[in-house]
Structure formats: structure tokens, C-alpha cells
Amino acid sequence: MLSSLRIAVLFPCYNEETAIPFVIQEFQAVLPQAEIYVIDNNSKDKTAETAQEAGATVLTVKQQGKGHAVRRAFADIDADIYVMADGDGTYEAAKAPEMVERLIAEDLDMVVGIRIDEDVEAYRKGHRAGNRLFNMTLRALFGTQFTDIFSGYRIFSKRFVKSFPALSKGFEIETELSVHALVVHSATAEIKTRYGARMEGSESKLQTYRDGFKILWRLLLLAKDLKPLFVFGAAAIVSFLISLGLGIPVILAFLETGLVEKLPTAVLAASLSLLSAMFLVCGLTLSTVSRLGNELKRLHYLQHPSLGETARKNQTQP
Numbered sequence: 295m296l297s298s299l300r301i302a303v304l305f306p307c308y309n310e311e312t313a314i315p316f317v318i319q320e321f322q323a324v325l326p327q328a329e330i331y332v333i334d335n336n337s338k339d340k341t342a343e344t345a346q347e348a349g350a351t352v353l354t355v356k357q358q359g360k361g362h363a364v365r366r367a368f369a370d371i372d373a374d375i376y377v378m379a380d381g382d383g384t385y386e387a388a389k390a391p392e393m394v395e396r397l398i399a400e401d402l403d404m405v406v407g408i409r410i411d412e413d414v415e416a417y418r419k420g421h422r423a424g425n426r427l428f429n430m431t432l433r434a435l436f437g438t439q440f441t442d443i444f445s446g447y448r449i450f451s452k453r454f455v456k457s458f459p460a461l462s463k464g465f466e467i468e469t470e471l472s473v474h475a476l477v478v479h480s481a482t483a484e485i486k487t488r489y490g491a492r493m494e495g496s497e498s499k500l501q502t503y504r505d506g507f508k509i510l511w512r513l514l515l516l517a518k519d520l521k522p523l524f525v526f527g528a529a530a531i532v533s534f535l536i537s538l539g540l541g542i543p544v545i546l547a548f549l550e551t552g553l554v555e556k557l558p559t560a561v562l563a564a565s566l567s568l569l570s571a572m573f574l575v576c577g578l579t580l581s582t583v584s585r586l587g588n589e590l591k592r593l594h595y596l597q598h599p600s601l602g603e604t605a606r607k608n609q610t611q612p
Contacts, residue, residue: 298608299601301328301394302373306363307381308335311344318348320387321377325394331371332381333363341381361462361470368455374604376450385447386488393449393485401602403454403480404471406440407447409489428509432469435517435524436476440484443472444509447487453598454480457591466512473516477588478595522584526577530570537566 303321307314318330332345333353342352355366364378375394379385385407393405425444432443446468457478462470475482518525541563547555554560599607 297327298605299374299398300372301325301375301377302371303328303330303377303379303390304333304364304367304371305331305345305350305379305381306333306335306360306367307337307341307345308358308360309337309339309341310381311337311339311341313383314341314350314381315344315348317379317381317383317387318345318350320383321379321390322349324387324390325377328377329373331367333367335360335363357463359462359464361460361464361467364467365460368458368460372452374452374601374608376452376455378446378448378450380446384490386490389447389485389487390449393447393487396483396485397449397451398601398605400483401481401600402483403451403601404475404482405449406442406445406472406482406484407487408442408484409445409447410486411489428469428513431510431513432472435513435521436473440472440482442484444468451601452604453595453600454478456598457595462512464508466509469509469513470516473520474591477520478592480595520584520588522580523577526573526580530573530577533566533570533573537563537570540566 303325305314305317310317314332318332321328322330330348330350331353332341332350333355334342334345336354336356336358342354345352353366353370355363367378368376375397377390377394379387379390389407393407396402397405425442429441429443432440444465448468448471454475458471458474460467460470474480540559544554544556544560544563547553
């Protein structure tokens with residue numbers, strides 16, 4: 295079945311001339327039948343030239359950001375299976391065949407490589423804690439089963455790739471991939487894979503606080519779009535509780551004296567109560583809209599054949 299499927303290996307890269315030739319060679323060795331693509335994201339060094347010399351097809355994306363590179367690759371590259379990894383040599387190429395076989399055997403749409411680091415230098419300071427925090431946040435918002443949403447080592451089916459909108463611009467793309475899998479109810483799995491330190495001469499492009507804030511903001515926007523009743527419902531509850539806290543003393547004083555002694559407080563409490571009702575109505579309305587949007591995404595996803603169906607079709611063709 296594997297021989298009848300086209301495999302594309304994608305490396306979104308920015309200034310990785312040192313590592314990318316070795317990464318290409320490693321994946322060529324374990325997936326000799328695959329086409330290797332390097333998506334050069336406006337690099338200032340010789341990433342494109344060294345990738346071509348190593349045997350990869352190079353696509354150039356001028357818009358800065360990993361999300362732009364992934365969007366271009368998903369749009370322009372046609373394959374049955376997509377293998378995506380970073381071009382810095384941190385991911386274990388030897389795991390790729392196992393991940394591909396798992397994708398085929400179980401007819402999945404995405405297999406995520408869970409990073410198991412054996413090197414203290416693999417993660418920068420604070421990244422482990424941040425990764426756990428964001429995984430907990432995503433699990434609380436979407437009930438996800440993923441344990442490493444920031445892993446850049448993933449295997450996809452064509453059905454998943456061609457139904458993925460890819461709206462993110464930067465490192466938020468991994469979060470969006472995980473959420474999309476939940477929205478369309480695609481079949482996914484995780485496989486543990488070694489995560490090592492970068493090769494000498496390769497530097498991380500992730501800026502901890504700036505990109506962390508962007509990822510958090512993107513996560514909140516996705517929650518607003520996909521879980522509006524949860525978001526606006528929470529805002530309604532908070533507004534209503536504050537209005538109660540402010541309004542009850544005013545009401546009790548009125549019952550005792552017949553006078554509204556704190557008029558500004560009474561007005562604020564009434565305003566917050568009205569705001570709470572507005573939040574609730576917005577949440578209910580947007581929840582209906584969101585459900586319809588998710589149904590359309592699911593229908594678009596189902597328009598593409600599954601990996602098993604594609605393999606069976608290719609095998610029957612002369």
C-alpha cells in the first residue's frame with residue numbers, strides 16, 4: 295500500500311544553511327520514495343542553495359512567519375501523505391517510517407511526534423513550563439487529547455491538509471493544526487520521538503515572550519470563534535456576579551430606608567446586569583453560527599477521499 299502513495303516531506307526553514315543538508319539526507323535515507331521540499335521563508339543565508347544541492351525542491355515564501363510557509367506548502371504541493379518537520383535537526387528522522395505506517399495502518403489524518411528530550415539543551419529556559427501551560431489551556435478550552443500541541447513533527451493525510459484553512463502567520467500554526475483536527479473530528483494519534491539539541495550554528499527563531507503572547511492570543515481567538523458560548527457565557531457569569539456584589543447592599547439599604555443611598559453604585563450594578571444578559575445572548579447566537587461553520591468545515595473535509603480509499607484506488611489502477 296505504501297508504494298502506491300505519494301509522500302512529500304516538508305521543511306519550513308529560515309536561516310538553516312548549516313543544518314538543512316544533513317536533515318535532508320537523514321529523511322532521504324529513511325523515506326527514499328519521498329519528495330523533499332524546503333520552504334525557504336525569506337532566509338538571509340544560503341538555505342535555499344544548500345537545500346537544492348542536497349536534492350530538495352525549494353519553494354520561496356517572502357512573507358515572514360512559519361504559518362505563511364506552511365500555508366504555501368499545503369496549497370501548492372500535491373501528495374497523498376505529508377511529513378512536516380523543522381529543518382534544524384532536532385527531530386528524529388528514523389521515526390518517520392513508523393509514523394507514516396501508523397497513519398496508513400489506522401487510516402488516520404494526523405500523527406503527532408511527541409517530543410521526548412534527552413538533552414538538557416533541547417529546550418530553552420522556560421519552554422517546558424510554557425509548553426505544559428499551553429497544553430493545559432487547550433485541554434480546558436477544547437477537551438483535546440493532544441499532549442504536545444507545539445510539536446512541529448507531524449504526518450498528515452491529503453484530506454487533512456487540503457481542508458486546513460491555515461490562517462496563522464507564525465508559530466501559532468501548530469496550535470491551529472491541533473484545533474482543526476478537533477473541529478473536523480479527524481482521526482489522530484501520537485508517537486513518542488526523540489527531541490535533541492540544535493546543530494551547532496543553528497539558532498532558534500522562536501522569541502519566548504513575543505511568540506508566546508501571539509500563541510495565547512491566537513488560542514483565545516480560536517476559543518471565541520469555536521466555543522463562543524463558553525467564552526461569552528463566562529463573561530456573562532462574571533458580570534452578573536459583580537453586579538450582584540454591588541447591587542445587593544443597595545437593595546438591602548433600600549428595603550430598610552426606602553431610599554437609594556448609593557445611586558452611582560446602583561446604576562453600575564444595573565448596567566453590569568444588562569451587560570451580562572447581552573453577553574449571554576451573544577454567546578447563544580454565535581454558538582449557532584459557529585456550529586454551522588463547523589458543519590461546513592466537516593463537509594468540506596469529507597469531500598476529500600480518505601487515505602485508505604486513495605491507496606485502494608491507486609492499487610487498482612493499471
